[in-house]
Amino acid sequence: MKKKTTLSDIAKKLNVTPSTVSRALDDHPRISDSTKKAVLKIAHQFNYQPNNIASALRKGKSNIIGVIVPTSDRQFFASIIRGIEEIVRNEGYSLIICQSDEQTSKEKEKIDALLQIQVDGIIASVAKETTDYDHFKKIRNRGVPLVLYDRIGESLEANAVVINDYMGGYIAVEHLIQQGCKKIAHFAGQQHIGIYQDRMRGYLEAMKAYNIPFNEEWVIESDLIDDTQKILELGKEMTQQLLNLPERPDAIFSASDFAALGAIQFLNEKKISIPDEIALVGYSNDFASSIIEPGLTSIDQYTKQMGNMAAKHFLNQINTKSGEQFTPELTLLTPELVIRASSLRNKHV
Amino acid sequence: MKKKTTLSDIAKKLNVTPSTVSRALDDHPRISDSTKKAVLKIAHQFNYQPNNIASALRKGKSNIIGVIVPTSDRQFFASIIRGIEEIVRNEGYSLIICQSDEQTSKEKEKIDALLQIQVDGIIASVAKETTDYDHFKKIRNRGVPLVLYDRIGESLEANAVVINDYMGGYIAVEHLIQQGCKKIAHFAGQQHIGIYQDRMRGYLEAMKAYNIPFNEEWVIESDLIDDTQKILELGKEMTQQLLNLPERPDAIFSASDFAALGAIQFLNEKKISIPDEIALVGYSNDFASSIIEPGLTSIDQYTKQMGNMAAKHFLNQINTKSGEQFTPELTLLTPELVIRASSLRNKHV
């Protein structure tokens, strides 16, 4: 195992000081071209690798950004990570990605670990369990920039980027109405989570706007953040529940693709025709939505763009950090309806 | 923004030296209980957070492990990450997760970045593009422990953990044979990648073992690591290709679930009955395999266990690092067949 080359090794070789070498490698303007060249040459020859840790200690900044995802196995989060990376790599930052597994306890642990590692900032989406945000406040108290995305703790003073879930709910339901549906049910997520509240609000407002009567029994709230298999089952159960109702709905807007997929499986089994007897729209445009028969209409979220924006927020914050008053900014992204067979009644329109 | 508390802040407060404080926090045996208590109290009061960077610089170790995944949006990799974390968190390591996006160039970049950050080890799966392994050799040359998982560069001297893909291929095809299939096609992955070679070998050996004739035309090799949508399309095209053959196969063993999903969609469209006319088995047991109609029989890989094993390899390596000769170890995990309707001909067995 070779000994690592340091700045002073190079300095010695060239009979200069480490500072000169440091500056030369930094392409400092006041270093002569000849020394720069010499340094570069030796550095290469010695296979010099800068010691980031030393530099971080000295500069008080690690060039690492912590990213917290509730779970990394969804295209949703993977794509956001890619979006973040796209932006920050040019600025020399590395990402350290952590999963909270939707648990507040792990979320706390990860935040502590990240702070201990001295990250330069944290970009996070809050776990479904989380209702108390003290651990997030801690981040800001330490003077570490915080950016939230998608699931943002209300009441948290931080830059954030979210999809317009209200609009997502609205256009989903508006589409169903335009397809001639009049009795629209809703699989809602837990209402303590902002995004699910917003989707529900969109649902309600769209119905109101088109004078569609609202029936309390058609709204079923449940935990839509879970193991996919479980949500699938849940979707089946909730569909069963709707079918048992005296007045059966003719459409379902599900705040989760997986619940909608379960519904489709269940309806297929019961030989209930989709979309003619019951039309469906899901949320988040998961890969499986294009696989199921009939294809599930869904709301696509611009995840990569979301990652981009989160990264930009972070960079902004870094650059305005000193001095002036911090006023949190919220970026609202616009979702898009992806239409498939599950909702397409007017086939010739 | 508060100033951070350091060891000497605490030391000053207690009229002792930083060394004592350091030792006290380390629970060093030769520090009196009274000072320990005092230090702990003040540390807590001052909300002391150890500066990991300083410690890393001093100790020459960062307690960070770099993990490289080709892409993080597959359950496969997410689950492996979880498996790794489960093991190393107790040892005080953090993970820094990077995506190579299947590109050799990014793979190199990431490795450089990780080395620069001074990670204590790297756990990686190689990108599909990669055929030259110099950048991996660099890791070992630096004396940084390297563990490979799933896609391991042949010829690379490193600890590794892989699924027994040969067996995966074998049991998949054996199952088809037992269901009465006699003309079994294979969607093969690129043969420069070990796992696809092995799956193909399993296919060939199982046929040989049961005296099933082999037809070259029934094997179609293609790039099975790509955007899921693309593989889906590919699956359709390959299926079309098989149907055009003078002698049409009665089963397909696909080295990728996604290609098999495409096949199912295509066959459904053409009203060709599954599994009676054509039976199917996929590979990796993706979520979508349980969603499609009929359900796709597939090979499940014990991903979390794979992560666990990779982590253990890393820890072993850390502990035997000094001195003795390094002999790479390979762990072989056993895959499992998950049977669904796409292959179940003998429905009453």
Add this chain to the structure above:
DNA sequence: ATGAAAGCGCTAACAC
């Protein structure tokens, strides 16, 4: 049981 002192490798203010 504690202190003194040196140093991990790099950077930056200040010199000249």
Add this chain to the structure above:
DNA sequence: GTGTTAGCGCTTTCAT
């Protein structure tokens, strides 16, 4: 254009 010096915060050997 380059050197000097000091220090980031922590650990650890050698003292006592």
